[in-house]
Amino acid sequence: MRTRYSLPLIGLHWLTLLLIVAAYVLASLLEDMTLSPLKLKLYAWHKWVGMSVLFLLPWRLLLRFVDRFDHRFELTMLEVKVSAAMHGALYLLMIVVPMFGWLHSSAAGFSVVWFGVLPLPDMLGKDKALAELFKELHEGSVNLLVALVVAHAAAALYHHHIRRDGVLARMAPWLRKKA
Secondary structure (H helix, E strand, O other): OOOOOOHHHHHHHHHHHHHHHHHHHHHHHHHOOOOOHHHHHHHHHHHHHHHHHHHHHHHHHHHHHHHOOOOOOOOOHHHHHHHHHHHHHHHHHHHHHHHHHHHHHHHHOOOOEEOOOEEOOOOOOOOHHHHHHHHHHHHHHHHHHHHHHHHHHHHHHHHHHHHOOOHHHHHOHHHOOOO
């Protein structure tokens, strides 16, 4: 019986985490910066990274669907339900957060050009009130995403250090016990 996810799924999991952390760090740096060419460049990178999370999500979902690894074998029924809800919320937020950001950019009159190469269509016309609404929704959904990522990591650490089961090692095979 397999005890971990496939390597492509593991790779996408950790890549997604790195992208989310990078987008968050970039946004944090931008908050107090005055308008400058560097700030505009960092905003572009923030958008590129956020859209990458959105564009990688279908691949993650497809791989998770075709992987057929039954991750429930060491979990209680309550843990299975909580895990499903947590993953569902994380996946939903990986759609919602970049979409609100994209809508904010469009309403603010700034197009998103993914990695400076692929222009993405503006989702809305320029509208200051909508831009402010989508900015607030983007920031609020980011805060929720960060809280859920922290809770997800805490649960993984709980399984690894308290329960001492193989849950974390499924996604971090370098933690497997040596035979």
